[in-house]
Amino acid sequence: MTQWQKVCSVDDLQPNSGICVLIADQQVAIFYMPKEGAIYAINNYDPFGKANVLSRGLCGDINGQPVVASPLYKQHFNLQSGVCLEDETVSVRVYPIRIDNGSVQVSLVELVS
Amino acid sequence: MSNKQKLVVIGNGMVGQYFLAGLVNQSIRDAFEIITFCEEPRPAYDRVHLSAFFSGKTAEELSMVSADFFEQHAITLHLNDKAAHIDRENKTVTSAKGIHVQYDKLILATGSYPFVPPVPGHDRRNCLVYRTIEDLEAMAAAAKTSKVGVVVGGGLLGLEAAKALVDLGLETHVVEFAPRLMAVQLDEAGGAMLRRKIEDLGVIVHTGKNTSIITDGEQCVHKMCFADGEELETDVVLFSAGIRPRDDIARGCDLAVGPRGGIVIDNSCKTSDPDIYAIGECALWNGMIFGLVAPGYAMARTVIADLAGNVASFTGADMSTKLKLMGVDVASIGDAHAKTPGAMVYTYQNGASEVYKRLVVSQDKKYLLGAVLVGDASGYGTLLQYYLNSIELPENPDALILPARSDESVGLGADALPMAAQICSCYDVTKGAICQAIEAGCTTFGGLKAETKAATGCGGCAALLKSVMNSELSKQGFVVNTDICEHFAYTRQDLYNLIMVEHIKTFDELLEKHGKGRGCEICKPAVGSILASQWNAYILSNEHLGLQDTNDTFLANMQKDGTYSVVPRIAGGEISPDMLIAIGQVGKKYKLYTKITGGQRVDLFGARVDQLPLIWKELIDAGFESGHAYGKSLRTVKSCVGSTWCRYGVDDSVGLAIELENRYKGLRSPHKIKFAVSGCTRECAEAQSKDVGIIATESGWNLYVCGNGGMKPRHADLFATGLDKETLIKTIDRFLSFYVRTADRLQRTSVWMENMEGGLDYLKSVVINDKLGLCEQLDQQMQNVIDTYQCEWKTTIADEAKLKRFRHFINSDQPDDQVVFVEERGQLRPADEEERKHFKLVEMV
Ligand code: SRM
Ligand SMILES: Cc1cc2nc3c(=O)[nH]c(=O)nc-3n(C[C@H](O)[C@H](O)[C@H](O)COP(=O)(O)OP(=O)(O)OC[C@H]3O[C@@H](n4cnc5c(N)ncnc54)[C@H](O)[C@@H]3O)c2cc1C
Ligand code: SF4
Ligand code: FES
Numbered sequence: 022m023t024q025w026q027k028v029c030s031v032d033d034l035q036p037n038s039g040i041c042v043l044i045a046d047q048q049v050a051i052f053y054m055p056k057e058g059a060i061y062a063i064n065n066y067d068p069f070g071k072a073n074v075l076s077r078g079l080c081g082d083i084n085g086q087p088v089v090a091s092p093l094y095k096q097h098f099n100l101q102s103g104v105c106l107e108d109e110t111v112s113v114r115v116y117p118i119r120i121d122n123g124s125v126q127v128s129l130v131e132l133v134s
Numbered sequence: 135m136s137n138k139q140k141l142v143v144i145g146n147g148m149v150g151q152y153f154l155a156g157l158v159n160q161s162i163r164d165a166f167e168i169i170t171f172c173e174e175p176r177p178a179y180d181r182v183h184l185s186a187f188f189s190g191k192t193a194e195e196l197s198m199v200s201a202d203f204f205e206q207h208a209i210t211l212h213l214n215d216k217a218a219h220i221d222r223e224n225k226t227v228t229s230a231k232g233i234h235v236q237y238d239k240l241i242l243a244t245g246s247y248p249f250v251p252p253v254p255g256h257d258r259r260n261c262l263v264y265r266t267i268e269d270l271e272a273m274a275a276a277a278k279t280s281k282v283g284v285v286v287g288g289g290l291l292g293l294e295a296a297k298a299l300v301d302l303g304l305e306t307h308v309v310e311f312a313p314r315l316m317a318v319q320l321d322e323a324g325g326a327m328l329r330r331k332i333e334d335l336g337v338i339v340h341t342g343k344n345t346s347i348i349t350d351g352e353q354c355v356h357k358m359c360f361a362d363g364e365e366l367e368t369d370v371v372l373f374s375a376g377i378r379p380r381d382d383i384a385r386g387c388d389l390a391v392g393p394r395g396g397i398v399i400d401n402s403c404k405t406s407d408p409d410i411y412a413i414g415e416c417a418l419w420n421g422m423i424f425g426l427v428a429p430g431y432a433m434a435r436t437v438i439a440d441l442a443g444n445v446a447s448f449t450g451a452d453m454s455t456k457l458k459l460m461g462v463d464v465a466s467i468g469d470a471h472a473k474t475p476g477a478m479v480y481t482y483q484n485g486a487s488e489v490y491k492r493l494v495v496s497q498d499k500k501y502l503l504g505a506v507l508v509g510d511a512s513g514y515g516t517l518l519q520y521y522l523n524s525i526e527l528p529e530n531p532d533a534l535i536l537p538a539r540s541d542e543s544v545g546l547g548a549d550a551l552p553m554a555a556q557i558c559s560c561y562d563v564t565k566g567a568i569c570q571a572i573e574a575g576c577t578t579f580g581g582l583k584a585e586t587k588a589a590t591g592c593g594g595c596a597a598l599l600k601s602v603m604n605s606e607l608s609k610q611g612f613v614v615n616t617d618i619c620e621h622f623a624y625t626r627q628d629l630y631n632l633i634m635v636e637h638i639k640t641f642d643e644l645l646e647k648h649g650k651g652r653g654c655e656i657c658k659p660a661v662g663s664i665l666a667s668q669w670n671a672y673i674l675s676n677e678h679l680g681l682q683d684t685n686d687t688f689l690a691n692m693q694k695d696g697t698y699s700v701v702p703r704i705a706g707g708e709i710s711p712d713m714l715i716a717i718g719q720v721g722k723k724y725k726l727y728t729k730i731t732g733g734q735r736v737d738l739f740g741a742r743v744d745q746l747p748l749i750w751k752e753l754i755d756a757g758f759e760s761g762h763a764y765g766k767s768l769r770t771v772k773s774c775v776g777s778t779w780c781r782y783g784v785d786d787s788v789g790l791a792i793e794l795e796n797r798y799k800g801l802r803s804p805h806k807i808k809f810a811v812s813g814c815t816r817e818c819a820e821a822q823s824k825d826v827g828i829i830a831t832e833s834g835w836n837l838y839v840c841g842n843g844g845m846k847p848r849h850a851d852l853f854a855t856g857l858d859k860e861t862l863i864k865t866i867d868r869f870l871s872f873y874v875r876t877a878d879r880l881q882r883t884s885v886w887m888e889n890m891e892g893g894l895d896y897l898k899s900v901v902i903n904d905k906l907g908l909c910e911q912l913d914q915q916m917q918n919v920i921d922t923y924q925c926e927w928k929t930t931i932a933d934e935a936k937l938k939r940f941r942h943f944i945n946s947d948q949p950d951d952q953v954v955f956v957e958e959r960g961q962l963r964p965a966d967e968e969e970r971k972h973f974k975l976v977e978m979v
Contacts, residue, residue, distance in 0.1 A: 028944075028945055029944050029945050033938070033944045033945075035679065035680070035939060036676060036680065037679075037680030038679055038680040038687070040939070040944045041942060041943055041944065042943055042944055042945045042946075043943040043945060043946040043948060044945075048943070048950070054652065056642070057652070066952075070694065070696075071967070072694065072695050072696035072952060073696055073942075073950050073952045074684075074692065074696040077684050077687065077688070077692070077696075077743075078655075078684060079654070079655035079658055079659070079680075079682075079683065079684065080652075080680070081621075081651070081652050081653040081654035081655060081657075081658060082651045082652040082653075082654065083620070083654060084620070085651070087652070088654070090654070090655040092684030092685075092692055093692065093694065093696075095655065110200060
């Protein structure tokens with residue numbers, strides 16, 4: 022069973038941009054596109070730049086895939102799968118996320134597994 | 135037991151690894167169980183770019199092998215273990231650590247070692263070589279306690295090593311036995327020009343010197359004594375006197391080796407034992423050792439084909455080279471020394487700009503046999519293609535080396551190349567292969583690189599690849615795509631016009647009317663910049679925030695560890711002691727690393743995102759404003775001291791610089807813009823290297839435009855002379871407005887003007903003579919930006935809601951625990967990866 026944990030409220034999100042939350046010692050970057058009603062969560066650590074910065078990247082889409090571009094060296098990561106578009110052998114972790122009644126929730130079970 | 139054949143590779147250097155990486159992609163891979171011995175403590179790394187280690191590249195970054203390569207491809211790797219003996223009769227290899235393996239096929243890829251001349255004293259302390267990462271570590275350690283360094287050998291590698299010594303801060307000498315530098319590649323005049331250029335960089339060159347002994351020095355650790363009686367004291371000696379093939383293991387099992395070393399191979403790269411191959415720098419083919427990677431790669435491909443049962447042969451390799459040595463372009467092609475009978479020579483020498491070029495052509499002047507280029511190697515790609523493909527030369531071959539007159543073009547168009555022409559020598563990619571990839575639908579530069587691998591090695595072929603791509607695309611009827619990205623089928627200029635004419639105020643509105651998808655990191659900042667140039671609204675308002683480049687969203691420049699730098703504006707570089715103290719106090723309080731920038735102001739580094747508003751609050755209270763160091767916008771207006779103090783000053787350069795900086799601050803533009811104002815023709819502010827440069831003269835201000843430093847420096851062009859201040863400002867207003875409207879994204883003024891049909895004259899006709907009748911609009915556009923200026927930091931710290939974003943975590947006050955500093959020269963800097971392992975705690979302010 023998925024166990025959802027509240028991390029913040031919808032008002033804390035930055036529309037069409039990212040924020041970062043701390044949960045169970047992990048840094049999770051959350052991107053919110055209100056127009057599409059989409060919300061994504063990936064790990065905040067940029068494996069190329071080796072710093073916790075992905076939440077501060079620009080987001081958008083490439084060939085229909087939702088992506089964030091790393092602010093350091095501009096690699097793109099697919100927000101649904103975490104896979105890097107420039108180097109498919111590299112990916113960042115993705116987390117189940119949902120908005121429930123104005124509260125933003127991330128699944129903990131996935132986090133622990 | 136499997137019935138697979140055993141394939142053993144000795145040596146996991148550049149060529150050994152290239153072989154493995156190539157083999158695992160082939161179907162014959164499954165026929166083999168693969169084992170490799172790697173003597174070094176780490177698998178293959180990019181030796182070609184070894185020197186980058188000194189500019190901060192780590193061993194991991196230089197690695198040519200992904201972490202799981204061996205595991206993923208089921209290759210047994212014996213790391214840090216040297217293959218010591220081959221038993222050809224029983225077909226076994228025994229390693230230094232005692233590992234014993236059977237082989238069916240054996241590949242020797244043992245590379246070479248640096249030759250150290252056996253002069254007495256060559257084995258003293260800090261007498262080093264330049265081949266492995268460990269060598270470089272030893273050099274860096276030696277440099278810490280040294281003042282003087284000598285490189286023995288003035289060839290390619292020796293000069294590269296000299297550069298490393300210079301970078302390590304040593305007084306650097308190069309000692310060469312031959313009468314000139316790079317004797318193999320350059321002729322006498324070329325060598326002399328190179329020497330001058332290298333001496334200009336502070337390296338002391340000694341040619342025709344034969345070292346007879348190295349003994350104790352008086353001022354330094356060592357004294358080198360030369361055969362001619364001269365002496366040189368030094369603390370470090372770096373031998374770079376050539377390479378020798380590592381053929382010891384082949385000698386040990388009686389494989390044929392050359393009289394001066396090298397494992398003899400035939401055209402299929404087999405040694406004298408048909409089950410043993412040799413590839414790379416250890417192999418001797420046709421009496422030659424190839425000290426470059428590309429021939430080694432070609433040998434590796436030959437062996438892979440041979441193992442697969444295909445006919446393949448190695449037929450030698452072109453040894454032409456182009457490099458940037460200590461910032462000096464040097465290239466050598468083919469028969470540089472004109473040894474071919476009947477060869478004719480053209481030379482061009484420009485003492486003033488230190489350029490030397492030489493062409494060697496066949497007797498009938500039809501074909502290029504060789505070339506030498508020093509100081510300007512821009513013609514290398516074209517010449518190499520003439521040479522490699524025996525393309526007939528133009529009627530006057532000297533046109534190829536004479537400086538281009540503006541009305542003629544001598545470059546060899548990509549069209550002229552035959553399909554067999556090799557475009558990328560690192561990965562052996564021909565023009566034909568590139569055209570094929572394009573036909574198969576690969577129409578972007580990045581796509582072509584990924585598909586063909588061209589331009590992914592040394593990168594030297596990138597320009598040529600691009601021109602082949604563009605010419606093929608237009609031949610196939612593609613209009614070379616100028617769309618800004620997949621979301622908008624428009625150029626930046628089109629978008630500007632749409633936004634202006636239709637009064638579009640937000641990205642969403644533009645996307646809805648004229649675009650598709652959600653946008654990306656290309657179109658969003660470009661549109662954000664246009665909206666700001668045109669309407670100048672607050673860039674962090676909700677509808678604009680997501681458009682800004684990362685730096686703009688936090689109004690600061692992100693550094694490598696995710697912290698930020700803070701740059702307050704110091705208009706014209708003028709600052710009172712009190713203001714300076716105020717900056718100092720902020721820097722001290724927040725423990726920021728402080729540095730004077732190249733733009734005459736102060737940069738404070740290492741601020742965490744949550745500290746930015748606190749820091750800016752204090753700076754603003756002290757009277758500072760944002761310096762827009764993060765924006766594509768006006769950066770600085772540099773000034774010299776000018777007539778106020780300087781005995782030569784003709785006019786008040788500081789006063790004008792401050793006025794201009796305040797006028798244009800905050801202007802968002804396609805790329806950053808830099809100005810400078812000098813008080814007289816001595817030009818201490820370097821105005822002629824700026825987008826806008828102004829120099830005071832007796833008869834008024836002279837205006838220069840479209841210069842820049844950076845990657846491709848360009849001197850500014852004189853635009854108007856003898857202007858009074860009012861006319862000067864009006865001219866700059868119009869010039870900038872026109873640039874902002876019509877340039878491409880990330881196009882500096884220089885490239886913008888150069889790409890404009892009619893160039894400078896056209897620009898003058900628009901800005902000065904109002905040929906398009908636009909000037910009034912351009913004036914208004916600028917006036918609007920000036921009237922609506924706001925300090926973005928001031929607006930931001932006044933807005934509680936905006937400040938919420940300036941936290942690392944939205945749900946916790948904890949800072950990022952990856953941010954760790956260490957102290958160096960009395961200030962903080964980001965810890966490197968090694969240091970990070972030892973500290974986990976962030977020091978809190
Ligand atoms: C701080 C500074 C170096 C210093 O310590 O002196 C600097 C630092 C950076 N420069 Fe620079 N440049 C600095 C003066 C220069 C100069 C000299 C000058 O302005 O007189 C040049 C050459 C002159 C020119 O631009 O024409 C210069 C040419 C570049 C370039 C190459 C531009 C080009 O057209 O080729 C880049 C890359 C770019 O902009 O795309 C760059 C980019 C950068 C970036 C933004 C790289 C980055 O993305 O991290 C650095 C960020 C600084 C920061 O975090 O605060 N920097 N940079 C200087 C800041 C000046 C200032 O007060 O604003
Ligand atoms: C500073 C520098 C700059 C260079 N710049 C350029 C350049 O710009 N362009 C260019 O084309 N070339 C350049 N080169 C040359 C290029 O690096 C070599 O041509 C290339 O590395 C040769 O590859 P290789 O695999 O044959 O040898 P190596 O890369 O030397 O690999 C051989 C490996 O085999 C190992 N080995 C040897 N014997 C054994 C054994 N018995 N058992 C196990 N392992 C063993 C060695 O330790 C080594 O790791 C440069 C070289 C240096 C040092
Ligand atoms: S440019 Fe002229 S006025 Fe300015 S400092 Fe130099 S000499 Fe003096
Ligand atoms: S020639 Fe080196 S990457 Fe193409």
